Amino acid sequence: MRDLSYSKFFYVLAVLLGSLSGSNGLFAQGGNLHEQSKIYQAPSDPQVKEKLSVWGDQKFGMLIHWGVYAVPGIIESWQICSEPWLERPEGISYNDYKKWYWNLSSVFNPVNFDPDQWAEAAADAGMKYVVFTTKHHDGFNMFDTQQTDYKITNGPFKNHPKANVAKYVFEAFRKKDFMIGAYFSKPDWHSQDFWWDKYATPDRNVNYDIRKYPEKWKSFQDFTFNQISELMQDYGSIDILWLDGGWVRPRETVTDEVRAWGAPIPEFSQEIDMPRIAKMAREAQPGIIFADRTVHGPYENYQTPERSIPETKLDHPWETNMTLGNNWGYVPNDNFKTSAKVIHSLIEVVAKGGNMLLGVGPQPDGLLPPDALPILTEIGDWLDTNGEAIYSTHAIDNYHSEATYFTANDKNTFAITLLTEGEAVPNTVSWEGNLPKKGSSLKLVSTGKKINYTIKDNVVTVRLPASVRNTAKAALAFSYKSE
Template sequence: MNRKSIGLVVLALMISLGIQAQNTIHPTSSEYEYPTDPKVQEKLEQWRDQKFGILIHWGIYAVPGIVESWSIVNEDWINRKDTTQSYEDYKKWYWGLKDDFNPTGFNPEQWADVAEKAGMKYVVFTTKHHDGFNMFDTQFTDYKITDGPFKNNPKADVARYVFQAFRDKDMMIGAYYSKPDWHSQYFWWDYRATPDRNVNYDIRKHPWRWNQFVNFTHNQLNEITSKYGSIDILWLDGGWVRPLETVNEEVLSWGAPIPEFSQEINMPKVAEMARKNQEGILIVDRTVHGPFENYRTPEQGIPSTMSPDPWESCITLGGAWGYVPNDKFKPSRKVIHLLVEIVAKGGNLLLGVGPTADGIFLPEQVSRLEEIGKWLEVNGQGIYETRAIETFQDGDVYFTQGKEKELYAILRIQEGEKLGESITWTLNPPKKGAKIQMLGQKGNLKWKTVDGKTVVYIPRSLQSKLADSPAVVLTYSGE
């Protein structure tokens, strides 16, 4: 039985047994809810124009170069290298990495410069991951970058300088924030064991403690949205912290335990506060479908179909979100192909790039990003500010549409293949007498449409010139 089938069975059992909590589970609608606030609508359409962003995971986990946060969770799928160390000792060691995290090479200007060269238009930076270590100068806990060996550095308030470096490049600014906080005594209480990712006590029996956690969360989100300059996106991770009634098939497919009560942090109040501080800010309450998920965020994959609703695939450049030694980075051709498919299906690509413990991008990361940027410098017209159309794909040819209704046909060229003497497709034919041009090249290309098949002829000079190109973009007026 696959994970989805298991999830459906579990959901059916939970409903049939009538599990009682603050609310009984009722699967919520998967329908996307477009925001009603005109300022949020305006910001959302601006974000949809950007198409390509960078997601930066950085925290104490970069010191040993291990997976972000998850190694301290006591769930069956977690494997740790040292099988002799007790779980409690491991957590103490992990959280103690705070005293070793001293990123004296921290250079946010390098990050922003590389991202700009890559053609990225927005950033999402981890202000706090699930482990509870804060990458900003919060006043509500000492577990933070400004209370360790880096505290006297002029750029100790890391998030402030990251946001400013990208803001100086005219990029949209996103603040990643984990709703769960495994370091907080109000979420993982030392009085209890920590069996899984959820709060480790019954909040129905300890409402004071949970209310303290809610207040802590609101106070931190107020800091981020009021003290760190203009913020465009509040990107909330940790989708298991949610009202029980919003649990759906997607959540059940994770295979994680579901408590018999809501882990509710009062999102209406969060949204009201954030938008009082930042007019029109986008709120992305990941996987919690409804008014506070302004766009969807599929992870490490691409939906099979086009969607007119706003969405963003978050995918890593390497194999991990954060820095790990000897990571294998995707070739730039692969990332460009992902970007083309995602944009043609109506989404954005948020590419995960993790800096080292010292605070820099590796040369291999930089070279991949610069190669992507060189392609976008020539071909970005077919990517940025476009929208998807129903007939978005014909084999290896993907289509996008510009704001003047011009069409772009993007041919992905696989590794080891060459640009041939013609490009053909059957969908989205050019209108009679249309001029077809290749972005970055001079002159019009010869073409014809016969029996529903459009054939565009590529001169030998272009075949040779673009022999190693990962993709080429044709532009024309459609029927």
């Protein structure tokens, strides 16, 4: 490990590069994009099915990436992976860059860490569940694991009263009645039982032949089991175990979408023994949902398309995960989506039967980026008055007509018309199909007031009063009894 002056020199360089990434996407997603699984196996455990149903009603959650990568404001973990799609600063060797990156733990000191601010912002946005990164691929732990010293409680933050970060994040969100999700990376690039210094680290995979060193891989399996066991046993009620790093999987489950990532597929199986982990986790947390991303089978209780929305409605549980900005973690000067863009995506996701998990990365000081807060509030303002058309709804077969999407619950059908951002609300909106039942009133969800409409040739036309047109909106939601 180089001395701190070395670290500071390259820290300045990385900050500069990080500031560029917010505007031009230099370190945005590349070969780490998880495709959606093409196979789904429904769980059989009644408690899991019940919790999955509750989760499916929540519709909107927050994904929080936070770790040492926030200090220089660069892409989470990936720059220490040696794959062609990644870029690193010129003039520094790969090994020296990794040493610099590992040493960021010595300067990561988020003295303003305020999980209550995070939970408040998420609640203000209308979110109902959270997934927090307890450990990303770089192996830095945001909880007080006893399996390694590479953790937030073993650096300059160790004496802070909330040093055991994950514990306090989960507590803050529980106080807001959120479902709690623990993100955990199956690969661990800091572990000598995954990336062994004896060999080079050419890509994201384990860098030694497991068949040749089975005892070393068994050590990694035990390490992983013990860390997840700590989370399951010592951090209160956990609803979701969100396992990332889908290339760490039984070789027989490798599919075309995994091959599409572009990373080499080893000849051996990178199996971490999910049956053992699952048995332990469900004994500690009955009914816990597993999201073993892209590894189709009994431990992928819902699918997780990344930065994308499926083309059509899906009839099994799924969750689009996307970023508020260009990046998952904090990057200076990131380009945040508008509230209207997020709301439109959420409406489309829900109409197609899914949930949406929105990524927001806290700053290195421990607070959410100030520019993100008003956007989250605007999303919540829309959901405050239109949430009836989103929460606890289900998809219907005819879910889309031009700019209008449809959802339903046991009482009503909802038509939600997306409005073009920056343009005036039109005098009328129309959709085809999903007609109101003869004699049924059509109401604006946000006010509960009846709205005049006509039906001709299977097309509904709604006339909007001036009071509706004079206020900027992302979308208009209508409720009615359908035929």
